[in-house]
Amino acid sequence: MHRFSSYRSLILLPFLVLCSVSASADSRSRTAIAQKTPAYLLELPDSIDEVLIADTGAATLYRFEIRGHSVLSVDQRYMSIGLNGAGKKRAWDRKTPLGVYFITEKLDTSGMNARYGSAAFPLDYPNAWDRRNDRTGYGIWLHGVDRKNPQRPAHDTDGCLALANPELMRLAGSITPLKTPIIVAREIAWAAPGELDALRSELRAVLDRWRTSLEQGDLQGYLDLYHDDFTHRGMDKAAWSSYRLRVFAARELSSLRLDDVMLLADPEERELYLSRFTQIAAGSAGEVTITKRLYWKRDDINRWRIVSEDAG
Numbered sequence: 001m002h003r004f005s006s007y008r009s010l011i012l013l014p015f016l017v018l019c020s021v022s023a024s025a026d027s028r029s030r031t032a033i034a035q036k037t038p039a040y041l042l043e044l045p046d047s048i049d050e051v052l053i054a055d056t057g058a059a060t061l062y063r064f065e066i067r068g069h070s071v072l073s074v075d076q077r078y079m080s081i082g083l084n085g086a087g088k089k090r091a092w093d094r095k096t097p098l099g100v101y102f103i104t105e106k107l108d109t110s111g112m113n114a115r116y117g118s119a120a121f122p123l124d125y126p127n128a129w130d131r132r133n134d135r136t137g138y139g140i141w142l143h144g145v146d147r148k149n150p151q152r153p154a155h156d157t158d159g160c161l162a163l164a165n166p167e168l169m170r171l172a173g174s175i176t177p178l179k180t181p182i183i184v185a186r187e188i189a190w191a192a193p194g195e196l197d198a199l200r201s202e203l204r205a206v207l208d209r210w211r212t213s214l215e216q217g218d219l220q221g222y223l224d225l226y227h228d229d230f231t232h233r234g235m236d237k238a239a240w241s242s243y244r245l246r247v248f249a250a251r252e253l254s255s256l257r258l259d260d261v262m263l264l265a266d267p268e269e270r271e272l273y274l275s276r277f278t279q280i281a282a283g284s285a286g287e288v289t290i291t292k293r294l295y296w297k298r299d300d301i302n303r304w305r306i307v308s309e310d311a312g
Helices: 027-034 128-132 165-172 197-216 219-223 237-250
Strands: 007-009 041-045 050-055 060-067 070-082 099-102 120-122 141-143 155-157 161-163 181-185 253-265 273-283 286-298 304-311
Touching: 041 197, 050 070, 070 165, 128 286, 128 304, 155 161, 161 165, 181 253, 197 219, 197 253, 197 273, 197 286, 197 304, 219 237
Parallel strands: 050 181, 070 155, 141 161
Antiparallel strands: 007 041, 041 253, 050 060, 060 070, 070 161, 099 181, 120 141, 253 273, 273 286, 286 304
16 A cells, blocks of 8 residues: 555646736647646645746746646746856856755845845755766855846846846745745746656656565665665765665664655656655654655666655
């Protein structure tokens, strides 16, 4: 039996367009988009009401609202990105990173440089996938603009996403730190209703295999789900296997539950998928709850395997 919390399949019903800034789109384009949903949203838990998607090519930040099984485009707003465009690889390259991120907190900008505007929301760049690919840098924020110089070109920041202050403050109430995903893409990819059903089912099945192997102490089955090229904080597959062998030997686990499961496709890396969830492990000492991320890709013989993982 799957021990997952309730979830919402987000591609069963058509995507509904409620954009507040869409007057320039022709009716045929709106009709085509209205039959699709963002291709990154395979599954979201009930705890997630909204998702932000930054289309760096269009210099536009979209806000999507999740209502039951429907994805609603609530609004969109102009944004500035890195001076040198998108695809960050190293510190000070003045590019905006591409991938799946989460806003970690809201910062008080009253004592900061005026260029950060009314508020700032740090993103968790670099994430585990970034670190695996040796991407460096830090301090990537969603922030406002200088009140005295509010007009900014599309390519203007050191790598951050910048919105006009009134737009940022209208958005601020929708952001829940450590919950709200922000997907940063070159351009939004779309999927037709039902197109991702099989993929979502595959990922849910392999995630349950991971949970079951961990709960039952099946070390071989657990390690078999990790890619030969798996890395985690300096450990390769062999070092990780040795570490997990010690953990399995020392543990006292009676049950394992995964809540708030989220499945998202990476917007930049082909066939890379993120599963993020709350893990509740019960043992003789009580329950231990952590948030985990597993990054999945297929191996050379088309099996789903974990290529990286992280907490948070």
